[in-house]
Amino acid sequence: MSLTSKFLWIVNMNTETSETAFSKHALAIGATGVCIRTSSKRFPGTIKRFHDLNMKVYAWRWPSASKVGALNEAKNVAKNLIPAGLDGYIVDPESDKAGAANDWNRSKLAPLAAEFCSTIKDAAPASFVFATTSGCVYPAANMKPNIPWKEFFTASNVLLPQTYWRWTNPSTGQRGQKINGGTPAAAITKGVPAWKAKSLGKPIIPMAGEVDVVRADEIAAYGVELQKMNVTEGHFYTDNGQIPVTNLAAMKAL
Numbered sequence: 435m436s437l438t439s440k441f442l443w444i445v446n447m448n449t450e451t452s453e454t455a456f457s458k459h460a461l462a463i464g465a466t467g468v469c470i471r472t473s474s475k476r477f478p479g480t481i482k483r484f485h486d487l488n489m490k491v492y493a494w495r496w497p498s499a500s501k502v503g504a505l506n507e508a509k510n511v512a513k514n515l516i517p518a519g520l521d522g523y524i525v526d527p528e529s530d531k532a533g534a535a536n537d538w539n540r541s542k543l544a545p546l547a548a549e550f551c552s553t554i555k556d557a558a559p560a561s562f563v564f565a566t567t568s569g570c571v572y573p574a575a576n577m578k579p580n581i582p583w584k585e586f587f588t589a590s591n592v593l594l595p596q597t598y599w600r601w602t603n604p605s606t607g608q609r610g611q612k613i614n615g616g617t618p619a620a621a622i623t624k625g626v627p628a629w630k631a632k633s634l635g636k637p638i639i640p641m642a643g644e645v646d647v648v649r650a651d652e653i654a655a656y657g658v659e660l661q662k663m664n665v666t667e668g669h670f671y672t673d674n675g676q677i678p679v680t681n682l683a684a685m686k687a688l
Contacts, residue, residue: 437666444474447476496527521561529581538578543582566593
């Protein structure tokens with residue numbers, strides 16, 4: 435069983451040069467869609483470019499947890515990106531520091547989460563995909579239990595746990611450090627149960643990352659794990675311009 439859908443993600447895409455490079459990588463893996471952070475200066479014009487390449491375009495963001503900031507993000511999607519043809523939106527509610535501007539791990543934010551989701555969904559066509567992503571085991575009771583999972587998951591068509599098995603440690607700069615067990619199988623085994631417990635029955639698609647520092651054989655192993663779950667869609671985070679050619683080929687082979 436091969437993947438019928440592949441999405442390549444990107445954080446920074448602010449120039450024609452970076453957009454062209456990203457499109458080449460998306461084509462190289464046989465992507466059927468791309469996920470672009472809403473802070474990209476190429477929005478909304480880039481939507482047509484990728485549509486012309488027969489790719490879906492999703493936007494994503496870890497939004498501010500303040501009412502003004504969250505609703506500004508939602509209104510931008512509703513008023514600027516959806517009218518330009520955006521196909522989907524992925525919200526990434528997380529929490530690094532308690533009480534910070536982007537700290538969603540507060541139960542009192544449930545009404546804001548519901549309003550955030552409805553602002554986007556009410557502006558979207560029926561075919562629009564709304565999704566939630568976040569850390570590997572964040573929904574677990576000992577992790578970030580007060581993020582308004584119910585509100586975000588209720589609005590979602592699909593859930594995307596960040597089951598990354600390697601990353602570049604932002605504190606040390608170490609590239610390829612193993613996390614969440616250090617293999618696709620271990621990361622998926624660790625993350626999916628935490629999401630399933632709160633999923634409201636929504637489909638779960640584990641994400642691969644960080645694809646610039648994983649190995650090609652690990653990408654193949656990620657595909658095997660998706661097959662075991664009967665999942666035919668893959669998500670690859672993130673294109674920072676440093677994805678090895680061997681990894682692009684491995685993603686294409688899935």
